[in-house]
Amino acid sequence: MKAIVLKEAGGPEKASYTEVEKPAAGGWEIVVKLKNAALNRRDVFVTHGMYPGMKLPSVLGADGAGIVDSVGDGVESLRAGDEVIINPGLQWGEDIRFNSPKFHILGMPTDGTYAEYVKISCENVYKKPAYLTWEEAASIPLSALTAYRALMTRGELKKGETVFIPGIGSGVALFALQIAVAKGANVYVSSSSDEKIRRAVEMGASGGVNYRTDGWVKDLKSKIGGADLIIDGVGGEPFKDLIQVANAGGRIVNFGATAGTVPELVLPRVFFKHIDIRGTTMGSPQEFADMLMFFEEHEIRPVIDKRFSLADAVSAMKYMESGDSFGKIVLDI
Template sequence: MKAVLLHGTGGPEKVQYTDVERPVPGIGEVLVRLKNASLNRRDLFITYGLYPGMKLPSILGADGAGIVYAAGENVEGLSEGDEVVINPGMNWGSNLNCSAPDFHVLGMPADGTYAEYVKVPAESVYRKPAYLTWSEAAAIPLSALTAYRAIITRGELAEGDTVFIPGIGGGVALFALQIAAARGARVFVSSSSDEKIARAKEMGAAGGINYRSDQWVQELNKEMGGADVIIDGVGGAAFKDFVFLAKPGGKLVSFGATAGPVPEFVLPRVFFKQLDIRGTTMGSPEEFADMLQFFEQHEIRPVIDKQFSLKDAVSALKYMEENRAFGKIVLDIS
């Protein structure tokens, strides 16, 4: 079969579109013939070796949707031809509050979805929501699950709450906007692009601010009136501003740090405001099922920025690196 394989680190150029042996499903496993896969920033980081537990060579890709092609022994409730979407989180464990030590994600160390076929445990596949196209279904798993857990489980968002989502345009941030808006929250966003802010408003955001403005924090605070929940995948020097923008008793939920470590952190600003700072990443199988149900209930569709063929995965990764995308980047496989 054709697959996108990473042999060594050094960036997207180290990725190869090549022939590999098609996997055979074992006990309790299914083989999925993939229709589409989608990119996550995790994939880009892996090409540079910026991820814990590096194990190469490996087929990249966490997200995918397709058709059950074959099933191993002891697989029940699934048949050849079933249309499915894959939960890329493996071995979450029994504790819903956090993942188990052996939790991992498809696409390294386990071979992932940048391929014509992928082998996964049967419990990791779910029925594809009928209203979604193959591209849309493939765009959901990792980012939507991360956003759902951040908003619903860790953020405990209630109807009428005010939410701030910095760095709008990426997959998780956009899903967080869609989930929060469907939940009945007032959503505010930030970006360095006025165009992205305008598009976010079209999707339901109540307001937004360009963080290149010298007074963006004060301007946003005046417009927003403080946030009950902040969903942050940025980190870096701006984190102190997020603490300022949170309402007393508010929650700051962190799922990433694309801007790097927080250089200065003044603790009194946290404890005098009675803030909760909560970490989150991915989610449990139960949350994945709940997320799909929530999406179906509200007919949430992913925003897809651009599609590439599987053989052009290097170009897709380079495009992601440019940080111009608004929404998910998808690979066409079939």
């Protein structure tokens, strides 16, 4: 079969479209013939060697959806021909509060979805929601699960609350917007692009601000007063602005640090406002199932930005690095 394999770190250019052996299902395993895969920023980080537990060579890719090709001994819930979506979070563990030390994500070190076929434990395979296209289904797993847990489990989102999502345009941020709007929250966003803010408003956001403009924090607070819940994947210097935006007793849930570490955080600004800062990453199998049910109930459809062929996955990752995307980048297989 054809697959995108990374043999050494050094950026997307080090990944190659090559022939590898088709996997065979062992006990409690399923082989899925993939229809589509989708990119995550994690995939690009892996190509640069910027991820814990690097083990190469590996087939890249966490997200995917397709048709069950074969099942191993012990698998009773699915059969060949079933249309499925993959949960890429492996070995979460028994405690929903946090993952086990064995937890890892499909696509390195375990071979992933940038391939014609993928092998995975049956507990990580779910029936594809019927209303979704193949490319939409493939776009959901990692980003939507991250957003769902950040909002619902860690963020404890309630109807009518005000939510702020900085850096709108990424997969997680857009899913967070869609989930929060469906939950009945008042959602505000930020971006360096007025066009991305406009599109977010079309998707249900109540408004937004351009963080490149002077006084954007003051402008945002004049619009919303303050945020009950902030979903952040940026970190870095901008994180300190979130302390100002948060209401007293507010929650800030962080799932990433694309802008790096937070310098010189003034803790009194946190504890005098009684702010909770909570970390999160991915989610448990139960949250994945709950997320799919929520999506089906509200018929949430992912935003697809651009599609590439599997053979052109390197170009797709370079496009992701450019930061120009609004929504998910999908591979046709």
